[in-house]
Amino acid sequence: xxxxxxxxxxxxxxxxxxxxxxxxxxxxxxxxxxxxxxxxxxxxxxxxxxxxxxxxxxxxxxxxxxxxxxxxxxxxxxxxxxxxxxxxxxxxxxxxxxxxxxxxxxxxxxxxxxxxxxxxxxxxxxxxxxxxxxxxxxxxxxxxxxxxxxxxxxxxxxxxxxxxxxxxxxxxxxxxxxxxxxxxxxxxxxxxxxxxxxxxxxxxxxxxxxxxxxxxxxxxxxxxxxxxxxxxxxxxxxxxxxxxxxxxxxxxxxxxxxxxxxx
Numbered sequence: 420x421x422x423x424x425x426x427x428x429x430x431x432x433x434x435x436x437x438x439x440x441x442x443x444x445x446x447x448x449x450x451x452x453x454x455x456x457x458x459x460x461x462x463x464x465x466x467x468x469x470x471x472x473x474x475x476x477x478x479x480x481x482x483x484x485x486x487x488x489x490x491x492x493x494x495x496x497x498x499x500x501x502x503x504x505x506x507x508x509x510x511x512x513x514x515x516x517x518x519x520x521x522x523x524x525x526x527x528x529x530x531x532x533x534x535x536x537x538x539x540x541x542x543x544x545x546x547x548x549x550x551x552x553x554x555x556x557x558x559x560x561x562x563x564x565x566x567x568x569x570x571x572x573x574x575x576x577x578x579x580x581x582x583x584x585x586x587x588x589x590x591x592x593x594x595x596x597x598x599x600x601x602x603x604x605x606x607x608x609x610x611x612x613x614x615x616x617x618x619x620x621x622x623x624x625x626x627x628x629x630x631x632x633x634x635x636x637x638x639x640x641x642x643x644x645x646x647x648x649x650x651x652x653x654x655x656x657x658x659x660x661x662x663x664x665x666x667x668x669x670x671x672x673x674x675x676x677x678x679x680x681x682x
Contacts, residue, residue, distance in 0.1 A: 433458050437465065440571070442499045456578055457602035460609035463571030466497065467564045467616060474554075474563050487550035490563070491543060494671070505664020506542060507535035512661070513651050522654055523584075542668060549675035556682020560620040561629050565636070566678070568613050570670040573641060575606055577648055577666045581658035632681050640673035 431451045436458035437443055438450060443465065470490050477486050495503055511532040512522055531539075553562045621629065647669050652658045658666075 433461065436462055440501070441466070441497050443469075443497060454602060456575060457606045459575045459578075460568060460572040460606050461612070463568035464609055464612050464616070466494070466567035466571075467613070469497065470494070470563050470567060471560060471616070471620065474560060478554075483554040484547070484551045487547050487554055490550060491546045494546075494567070495543075502664035502667045503539060503542075505661040506668040507531050507539050508661040509648075509651060509665035510538035511535035512655070522651075542672060545672050546675055549672070549679040552679030553675060553682050556679070558621045558629065559682065561617055561633075562675070562678040562682070564613065564616045564620060565633055566671050566674040568609065569637065569640070569674055570667045572606070572609065573644055573670045574663050574667045577644075577658055578663060580645075581648070581652050581662070582656075584655050584657040584659055632678075635681070636674050636677040639677055640670055643673050644670040 428451075431449055432453070432455050434445055435450045435452050436455040437445045439452065439455065440459065440462045470493070473490060473493060474486065477489065481489075508531075511534055514534040515522060515532075553559050556562075617629065644666055648658060648662055648666050652662060655662075
């Protein structure tokens with residue numbers, strides 16, 4: 420009975436994480452956002468499987484540019500535009516040159532600013548054209564599997580590394596929780612699932628080669644995303660839900676950019 424209860428708690432939190440980050444119709448009965456942050460990288464694995472399925476089904480039927488656009492639009496649709504909204508707000512905040520309560524007002528404003536709108540355009544165009552370069556390259560399936568996972572994994576790290584701004588409430592506040600060793604192990608175990616996916620989408624003897632490429636992508640995309648988030652986090656006193664979404668989108672952009680270069 421105790422084992423069954425643990426399974427129920429596990430699935431309830433996994434279901435809650437999927438519900439929070441996506442609009443995927445996963446069957447569930449009750450939401451419990453307690454300690455769901457550790458499940459975020461696993462949500463990335465689910466999205467990796469979805470995009471890999473779309474890629475496998477449409478490859479050769481439509482042009483690489485069209486396929487890239489389909490995956491990018493699907494990425495926005497499956498996340499309910501949540502991360503895109505956070506990205507636009509974060510860009511508005513960076514270029515507002517405001518601080519304190521004025522900055523918080525900019526982030527809280529439901530209306531998108533001109534800079535935020537421009538940022539979204541550049542983001543979607545960048546992801547589409549960078550992904551197109553990935554699709555015409557060798558073993559593009561590896562990058563398709565990798566970019567959704569790493570973006571959610573790095574978002575998980577951002578939540579851990581930066582405090583939530585004091586005196587500010589929002590959707591991202593539910594991500595703040597007590598972190599424990601088993602949670603870290605569970606989150607990092609998603610990397611093993613990623614390796615299994617890569618093993619099945621590319622010949623075994625190419626794993627070492629792509630491990631090098633993906634390591635370069637992790638370092639560069641991770642550093643660039645950290646700088647992008649920290650620029651506003653210093654003024655804000657931490658990172659809120661908008662920052663979490665912004666880190667996910669910007670990290671995906673950087674990974675696809677690097678993947679396009681290495682393709």
